[in-house]
Amino acid sequence: MQLAVLAGFVTAGLAPLLHHWLGARTALAMALLPASLVLWLLWQWPLIAAGETLLLAWPWVPALEISLTFFLDGLAWLFALLICAIGALVLVYSGDYLRDDPAQPRFLVLIVAFMMAMLGLVLADNLVTLFIFWELTSLTSYLLIGFHHTDPAARKAALQSLMVTAGGGLALLAGLVMLALAGGSWSLAELAGRGDAVQDHALHGPLLVCVLLGAFTKSAQWPFHFWLPNAMAAPTPVSAYLHSATMVKAGIYLLARLHPVLGSSDAWVVTLTLVGGLTMALGACLAIRQTHLKILLAYSTVMALGAMTLLLGIGTRAALAAFIVFLVAHALYKGALFLVAGILDQATGTRDLTGMGGLRHAMPWTALVAGLAALSLAGLPPLLGFIGKEALFSAVLEAPLLRGIALSLAFLAALLTLAVAALILLRPFFGARREMPRRPREGSPAMLAGPALLAGLSLWLGLVPHGLEVLVTATVQGLGVREAAVHLTLWHGVTLPLGLSLASLLLGALVVRHWDGLRARSARLEPFMTLGPEGGYGALMRGWMRLAEAQTRWLQNGHLRSYLVMTLLVLLGLVGHALFVRNGLSRASMPSVQLHEALVAALMVSGAVTACLMRSRLAAVAALGAMGFSIALTFVLFSAPDLAITQLLVETLTVVLLALVLYRLPRFAILSTPLRRLRDLVVASLVGGLVGLLMLSVLGGERLPRISGYMIANGQPLGHGHNLVNVILVDFRALDTLGEIIVLGLAATGVFAMLCLRPGSAADRRDEGPGENDHG
Structure with a gap:
């Protein structure tokens, strides 16, 4: 694991050289790295399925108890598999998507470095190592979001994402240090069994606040949700990878990893339930207002991230199992939909839903893939998204705290998400044919392969969910729940979650029918949007700039x-x-x-x-x-x-x-x-x-x-000397004496140079410039 991550960074640096040799096939060659890691992870599956763990330690700074330790259990295995598998598909896709872009080598350097940073994050066991990879994901995502650096909008979005996530990273650093002090260890594996000691420690409250700030900023939870839709300025392969398997999932992973340590407190349950539920409903409400395809998908990601946070806050065995299913389902359908969005963009020249229509005839395979992924997003059978939505409703109905609030927010998000999925499918591919900037054409096989595979897996796992049961069981055990195996099925009979799904289906259909009118009415709220968190961020940045200018005038006046x-x-x-x-x-x-x-x-x-x-x-x-x-x-x-x-x-x-x-x-x-x-x-x-x-x-x-x-x-x-002063100067203070000798040597050199200059020398005349004699 250590060699794979470190070799990945080396491979990223070799991308320009490989591109010089291989040209357009460079992305395919670099996809071999994550593909080989997928094979290695599958080889470790029997060990993980048996409930075992793999721990590899390499001492880094032993004096500070810092080691480059990688830990592979069910949770880390699942995230690593998603990162590597979807990363390989994104690399294959980007080779064709950026075929004619001269900046493709730079893109490959950044995307592979981003992939390795995320992989190191989910495998890290030492808290310091985890934080280093955490910050590397912020830095590499900043460079990827601002990939089109000549575009002011891209630079602004990249800076916004960096400021929000790096600010949360500072809070996380403080929280991790306090966690190590409270738990008596820097190892996540050891801290998992010390939840009671951490909860009884005086630092429990401050460390909980700091850790949650770090996780919420990274996973775009309210009130930090605004940076994620703005990050759509990045190229589409970046958006697909960032939303499906990396970056925003880092905050979710951290919450899941720390659940055994911090999840038993009421503060954890209440905070994650309220923030997750509010983020889920808010993301769905903001998504329904959008016509830009990528931004609409981004807000639906905000909804999904809120749902996963809500499930981790509930924290029951059913909620944790639902979290795993929802995580996998979201990775599959969201990766597919973003890659389809890139195909539509290249084929039609627009990302506006209102400017597309009737594309199912010109792009039948793309329509099929988009249909499967959209049905999973909507939570309709027989897709995996339906099982995830049913599990979500079941877990919310068993919530120990704030059950009514959580259920109301989950139902609102479900009906609006269904409407969003219907818009993604119906508006571009059905209805009347519209005039578009380009004549639509089917996507290339290299670009269709990734989304088709992800959508197909979503269908297969929905039809045969038993294949996920062992994975969900092993992952839930990694979250501290040692109970019976999880059972997944497509049909649970006539139950209350099924009734909630049917009700959300009917109301979602009404929203789709009246979407144009609802969007027009919601436009009246646009002036109030500046008063929200994004407006607060803008005001805060302007205040910081004024403060910086004032202190510069006062302290750095020259x-x-x-x-x-x-x-x-x-x-x-x-x-x-x-x-x-x-x-x-x-x-x-x-x-x-x-x-x-x-x-x-x-x-x-x-x-x-x-x-x-x-x-x-x-x-x-x-x-x-x-x-x-x-x-x-x-x-x-x-x-x-x-x-x-x-x-x-x-x-x-x-x-x-x-x-x-x-x-x-x-x-x-x-x-x-x-x-x-x-x-x-x-x-x-x-x-x-x-x-x-x-x-x-x-x-x-x-x-x-x-x-x-x-x-x-x-x-x-x-010192072997009898003159103590000489021994001190020459032996005990050797570097100090050496510095003094260097200073005296430089001074002597300067004096010698001055003495060598004679009045009227060539150097003096050259420095003097034109004088009176030059004019006669």
Whole structure:
């Protein structure tokens, strides 16, 4: 598993080279990677069906308990199979869809990297590894959504998706860290059995909020649902893959994976039930208003994601089984419908449902595939979608909390989804033939193969649902339910869920019949849509931009003095708080100061103050030199003659050089206002006083053990030298000394270069440019 994921990223990087060799067949060649992973997963099926798990660990950062650990159980196996199988079909489809696009190599790099990131996410066992792959899916999906980067709409949609999902990712990071602290492990497999300990921990509430924020933003739950329809700016293969098996399913996977740990709390049940139910109904209501085929399908995905979240919130055995069936059914019909949307787009030149009609004659095979997938979306027999809808109603009827609300929202979503499915099938393929930008033609075999296979599987699994029973049982066991095997059937007899399905069918037919009128009436609500979550996102982004502009003008105004003042103020706040508040600085912790020490300090202060008051540059340099010589005197008083000699030499050289350089410069001019000078005086005085108190506190305190004992004890055994100062400089502080040598070497090189320049040299004349002599 580890080699497969890592090799996948390498393969993605080789896409441009393969395209140079293989041309239009590159996508087919790259589809061999996910296809081979499908075969490997099928080979592991007997192990998974028996309830076993596969754990592969590779130490990554052992000191932090971080490992590249992959864990394969029923849940991970199902998601990995969907990712690889649908990924292979999407690659085959995209090879023909983007045949004439010069950016196809870039697309293949991104789509395969996206596939591997998602695969690593569902297989990861370590929380840190999971988060890394989580963020990789956000980054790669951002690049895929903005694939047409010259289109402003694509760039805007890509940025919106990144801001929402990456913001949720930050919350998720905090939640995962708190989860590891509360559960005592970074392993998901170990955390699955520590739900009680996590629930009783003081961090349970904050970590639950953070984890749910991360999952809700990724899976487009309300109020973060708006980014998903806008992501339809991506190429159709990306939309098909993103909606059916990846990205949005990442949030659903995380909720399912953490269900054994967090699913027993009432807060989890209530939050997921309400948010999932509201997202489900809202997605169906917004879908029925659309005429753009891809956006209509996107809102139906929002509905399905809400339904899956609702089922995970209910959390009973029946709800978890319904979740698995609904997940598989949605992956099959949604992948097929999006791929059909791409075929219709290329064949007709439009994605507007109202601009298509009568295509069943020109595109019979596409119509057949679309019909099967739409019937599954509608939840009609004998498709797998019908079994999923029946299981949804059955689970909602057994909900332990908020049963009435959940049932009402589920029924509303079911009838509107049926209307959406009818529109997808009837409007393009039936009715009167309409004039379209292109003359319609049947899709190529490479483009029809994927949706036909997905729609056919939806029909076969609906007719023979027993083939799913072992998979559902194994997956439900991975969610922490160790009960009897799940039984699936197409016919349960005359039951209440069947009655709800029939009622939704009748009401959905009425919606289809009056769709044009309902859509016209709903247009009156358009001004209020700006007040929703997407409008809030826009207002928030505009506010952030204004804040960024204001702080840029204030903090990054291009003046060095402003940067210095800000840096010193931060130093005052942080160091002052640590010194006075956290460590409680007191007079008792200060060493005594002798009279001669105070006099030397006063001499240094007078030199600094004189330098600030002088109007002559040379006088200011002399005052600074006096301060430097006072520092050398301090070294003498504290028995450091070597440092005193070094300070005297450096200070003398500095004064001489500055005097030579500043000799021809004009006198100081007052450019600042009195208020600014007063501010600078206060800041400088506070910083100087703080640093002085900090040094005195260090000298007078014993809060931390001294390092001098270690140096004395190990100077000769480790450094093999009797001069302790030399051992410290050469051995214990070798890198520091090396840095100082490099600095001195650079300075010597600069001085040598300056000495080599002679007045009137060629370099000087070249730099001077045209002068008086050039004009005679």
